[in-house]
Structures are given as structure tokens and as C-alpha cells.
Amino acid sequence: MIRGRQLAPLLVACILPISSTSAEQQNTFAAATAAALRAGDATQADNLATQALAIGALGGEDRARVLLNRGLAREKLGHLSDALNDFTAALDLNALQPADKSRALFDRGVTYDEMGGTDAAIADYTAALAITPDFAPALNNRANAYRRSGKLDEAKRDYQASLAAHNPQPEYPQYGLGQIAEAQNDPAAAS
Numbered sequence: 001m002i003r004g005r006q007l008a009p010l011l012v013a014c015i016l017p018i019s020s021t022s023a024e025q026q027n028t029f030a031a032a033t034a035a036a037l038r039a040g041d042a043t044q045a046d047n048l049a050t051q052a053l054a055i056g057a058l059g060g061e062d063r064a065r066v067l068l069n070r071g072l073a074r075e076k077l078g079h080l081s082d083a084l085n086d087f088t089a090a091l092d093l094n095a096l097q098p099a100d101k102s103r104a105l106f107d108r109g110v111t112y113d114e115m116g117g118t119d120a121a122i123a124d125y126t127a128a129l130a131i132t133p134d135f136a137p138a139l140n141n142r143a144n145a146y147r148r149s150g151k152l153d154e155a156k157r158d159y160q161a162s163l164a165a166h167n168p169q170p171e172y173p174q175y176g177l178g179q180i181a182e183a184q185n186d187p188a189a190a191s
Contacts, residue, residue, distance in 0.1 A: 029055070030062065033069045045073035060095030067093075068104055075111055084111045102131040106138045118145050136167035143176050152180050 029052035036045035049070030052058065058066060071086030087108035090096065096104060109124030125142035128135055143158030159173040159180070167173055181187070 030058070030066050030069075033066060033073075037069055037072060042073040042076040046070055046077065046079075049073065060093050061097075064090040064093045064095045064104075065100070068100075068107065071107065071111075075107070075114075080111055080115050084108065084115070087111060098131050102128045102135060102138075105131070106135065106141070109138070109141065113141065113145060118149055121145050122149075134165040136162045136165040136173075139165060140167060140173050140176070143173065147176055147179060147183075152183060156180050 029048050033045050033048040033052060036042075036048055049066050052066050053063070053070070067086045067090035071083045071090065074080075074086060075083035087104055091101065091104055091108065105124045105128035109121040109128065112118075112124060113121035122142055122145045125138045125145070128138045129142070132138070139158045139162035143155040143162065146152070146155035146158060155176065159176045162173040163170055
């Protein structure tokens with residue numbers, strides 16, 4: 001069963017840079033947080049983001065980005081409840097640009113999915129897709145959740161849409177389509 005992120009490059013792709021603020025120290029911590037995530041050091045990213053947030057001078061969008069980066073670090077560390085709280089806090093600020101909000105909803109959906117919250121994950125993937133309809137990883141992950149829930153027609157539709165959106169990792173939706181074909185005892189479609 002394939003769950004969560006398709007591959008690590010998606011994690012790197014969603015690390016959000018911090019725009020400039022007047023607090024130099026806070027910018028240093030925030031930039032170092034993103035750099036630590038890119039380097040794969042989730043513990044350092046978590047610590048730096050916590051320090052940046054403690055300073056308290058971040059504007060709404062920058063604060064949301066630091067929360068998202070810390071959420072990604074905490075998810076990578078397996079601290080799923082903390083990651084979920086960070087993603088939710090970032091979204092609650094209503095400060096993200098649409099593409100970043102879509103990515104944040106996807107990230108929170110992944111975390112819900114990892115925690116067994118399939119319905120909440122589907123809701124977040126759906127909200128991300130309302131903003132970015134051709135978001136291939138969100139289509140694929142929602143399809144996975146539908147498939148696990150027994151909603152095979154919806155899953156098939158999303159896997160096909162993920163492929164049509166030029167998913168850079170087509171093996172994932174193809175695998176899901178094979179799982180559906182197997183469940184429906186359709187060997188011709190499974191190959």
C-alpha cells in the first residue's frame with residue numbers, strides 16, 4: 001500500500017522560503033529552517049523554526065511559512081500530532097498565497113492520512129484540488145484514500161486525472177489502477 005508522499009523530492013519542493021521582514025535574527029532562523037529541511041536535517045529544522053516563532057516578530061505569511069516548514073520537519077520526525085497542529089495553525093492564519101495554501105492542505109492531508117484520518121485527508125486533498133485542480137500528488141493521494149475506503153470509481157477517476165495531469169511519477173497512479181483492476185477481478189486492466 002502506497003501512502004503519504006510519493007517521494008522525498010515532493011518534500012523539498014514544498015519547503016517555502018521566507019519573505020523579508022524587519023527582524024534580522026528571525027529571518028536568519030527562518031532561512032536556516034528552510035535550509036535544514038532541504039539538507040534533510042529535520043531535527044535542526046524543527047529547532048530553528050521553534051526559535052523563529054519564539055521571537056514573535058513575523059508577519060502573517062512568514063509565520064505561516066515557518067509553521068509549515070516546522071510541520072514538515074515534525075512529520076519527518078514522526079511527530080504527527082505536532083505536525084498536524086502546525087499545518088492547521090498555518091492555515092488558520094489565512095495568510096498564504098493560493099499555491100502555498102494548496103500545498104499546505106496537501107501536507108495536512110498527508111498527515112491526516114498517516115494518522116488514519118482518511119475522511120479528513122480526503123477533505124484536505126479535495127480542498128487543495130479546489131485551488132489547484134491539476135495537483136497530481138493530491139489527485140493520487142485522494143485516489144489512494146478512496147481506494148482504501150472502497151470507493152473504487154472515485155479512486156479510478158482520480159488516478160486517471162493524476163496521469164492526465166502529467167504526474168512525474170506515473171508508477172503510483174498506475175499501481176493504484178492495477179489495485180482497482182485486481183479488486184474488480186479485471187486481469188486485462190491490471191496489466
